[in-house]
Amino acid sequence: MPDGIDVDYDGLIPNNVGLNADARVRKALETWHPGYIDWWQDRGPDGFQDALVYLRTAISVDAQGWAKFGFVRMPEYKWGILLAPAVEGRRIGFGRHKGDPAWQDVPGEYRAMLRRLLVIQGDTEPASVEQQRHLGATAPSLYDLRNLFQVNVEEGRHLWAMVYLLQKYFGADGREEAEELLRRRSGDQDTPRMLGAFNEATPDWLSFFMFTTFTDRDGKMQLEALAQSGFDPLSRTCRFMLTEEAHHMFVGESGVGRIIARTCQAMKAAGIEDAEDVGAVRRLGVIDLPLIQRKINLHFSLTLDLFGNEISTNAANAFNAGLKGRFREHTLTDDHQLLNDTYPVLRLVDGAVVKQDVPALSALNMRLRDDFVDDVRGGITRWNNVIAKSGIAYRLALPHVGFNRRIGEFSRARIDPLGNILDAESWQGRRDAFLPTAADGDFLHALMQPVRVPGAFAGWIAPPRIGIDNRPGDFEYVKIHE
């Protein structure tokens, strides 16, 4: 029996949950395993399956030194079941069961709600791998290629995490859902993934970095909320997933930052001060800042949709039931039940954006979204610092939360990035100033040429300041031909 910290690598499935002693779940996972490998080969990274990739693998789940780095062929990656260590005597921290011992089994009355939370969370994990499967062909460096694959294998592991919970706690129904997670396909007309943003293409590396900045940060917020769960196995699972998710956002934010740095450097070198002189900037082979702004507009708005309706019964139910808390619930100082509280929500009333106080329980999606916006704003500031340091007069900004929305209050209106409501005609007229155009896509597509020489980088992105695992600049992170 493992001690819950170290990972048991003896069996087919590495784990710290005592899988060897749990024949039923082990059998279910072993039955699921070949389908997963098939999925990975079929819908995971296109090519590179035999390459040796310098990946980190979890060997224990404590905060220090949980990962070890080494060269791995991706299909042989040690995907497994890793939960953060159990907290002795953990109690439910919020909702109507606040103060009760955390559940170690699924309470019957919350079966449907929990299952839905797990399936939706689970569906996003393989989806992003599918969305990113063609990016290997155009990686701007071996460093970036390795980061892509690290993100991919960890999203794969997050799928394992959700599948474990489904199979262990939801019987035949859970096994069926676990199979379905392998059958849905991002962007497929017949079997799409469940959430809209996960059916959008990730066609180029700027999109990838934006996705990992914004959409993976939504993932972080959702995991933070689920890490508070009174259903202890879910809480422990999500706490460990969060340690992995942090790297994904690092990849995104630093990736965009490196693109900005390279653009500013090239502009300065060529004596271009006007960021809006797009033609001149693009002739330098770098990505103009206004296009980066348009990509921010797109990915930010798509990601906000993932938070769902501002006023949500499901979110209220899940909180009251003690299944999904708020961002860092344990650090908040209110009564953690919210029965008499209100929360301000931006709403569209009679054609105007107004702030309304609504019962706090029903505004939990809005609250998590606000926390997300705060969180993501720090990244924008850091990007702007890069521009400011170069001396170029340009500032990136988050668009208004009502901009380009398909879900929630603002889906009924056309709102520009500054928050002004537009009629359909003005929207159409100015759309190309707000969102990436087909021409932008063509430009990026042409720019994306693979660079596979150790230590070399494509001309549109700066090298990182330090290597992964402190490796030197010319380290061969991916050995494509062994």
Place this chain on the structure above:
Amino acid sequence: MDRIDFQTHPDRYRHWRIEVAGPVADLILDVDPGASIFPGCELKLNSYDLGVDIELADAVQRLRFEHPEVRCVVLRSGKEGVFCAGANIRMLGRASHGHKVNFCKFTNETRCAIEDASDASGQRYLAAVSGPCAGGGYELAACAERILLIDDRRSAVSLPEMPLLAVLPGTGGLTRLTDKRRVRRDLADLFCSLEEGVRGRRAVDWRLVDEVVPPSRWAATVAQRAAELAALSDRPDAARGIALTPLQRRFDGDGVQYRHVRVAIDRAARRATISVTGPADVPADLAGIHAAGAAFWPLAMARELDDAVLHLRFNEPTLGLIVLRSEGDPARVLAADTLLLAHAQDWLVREIRLLLKRTFKRLDLTSRSLIALIEPGSCFAGTLAELVFAADRAVMFAGARAGDNRPAAALHLSAMNFSACPMSNGLTRLQTRFLGEPDSVDRAHAAIGRALEAEDALALGLVTVAHDDLDWDDGVRIMLEERASFSPDALTAMEANLRFAGPETMETRIFGRLTAWQNWLFQRPNAVGEAGALKRYGSGLKPEFDPERV
């Protein structure tokens, strides 16, 4: 709340669209979330309130009369990612008990009208379910002859009322599950407790839907199935529809005045009197009926009577007594009946007969005391005599009235009373009335063609009591006053028990169980108490249930 109006027109729809393409029409649900009849109530995810259902009833009716060429109607959603989330729960949480009961009843009547269109008028319904289809949404789909469900691994059908709301899918949902779709009872039990519903192959295996179709083949398959259903229809090829023109209706004071129907209200006596006027003229032939269109008396009268009954149900809940009267020339009513009988095969005449059937059914299902007064000058003949047989009691004037030179009151029967207008139990009102004495139906049939004055009508069992001039005023007054003094609840319950003798049909079971079980739940604290499921829905708070089983 403002007066609820059941008259509408596609030009004014907020929630539905009708798109006709030859023999197939799309009936598209695209609810405007901001247009609930309950101010401030948001109709999210194609959820519906009475306003949405009023438009649906109008659309179903218009498709039948205005579009003889339409042989298949495809029920579908105009919203991406959702078919219909069912009745809006916040609306139900806010609505009075009476409104909920009347809303569900009306919704059921519309759903039965959809099935009537498929079964009897050759306009066959297909439900094309793409996106989640929950509660009343699935009940609506289940009215269609066939249900196609998109198999996008997300879309499911569900009846989550029990786990989510502590009420039933009681607007026909449970009954259609077992009686129409013949779902096994234990699977139905499982289905009704699965909040997430059932999708894909299993939905077909359990007979919840007829076919699942992947998105890539969706549009083509829906079109093909619609064409197949349309091919089974007997509706005419080259006929022209008639426009259901706006009712001529005036609200004056408390009453309502239509062209052929008048509603007068005596608020102190808690009584509404509906007076139906017979036709002033009757077309000579079938062509004349088509030329008259919506002005043809049986059609115009039925639409007006239907509107009047709905008005009283929803807007005048305290008027417990409805007195039914008529005036006019019985010969002309019988002449109209002759046309309806002679041209029963014509599509328009068929629609008119079916509308008459549904209108009288609506009266049967109205929870008010119905008292027919048959007086000199009345024209309770044939079709209109159904009002007498629908009534809880019929009182007839015997002989002539002093100072009135009109002949004595008489009832007239026609063949219309013996087949055209069955009740929801599948029997005619006369068959139901004479359940214990079938010979009486034959005796009545033999009396077709005779003017049946009070003595004959009493002998044939067609009326309850007769008063002569001396007793009439007091007799009627005392009866009505006494009736008004009884408990309105007890009257509703007693009348509903006595009206529907004889066999059960799916329709009687739907209405009976709605009345017995759903309306019971709608009164129980577990659903509607301050801590009940309907009241707490959306707040995030879990309902508190009284554990006692009743």
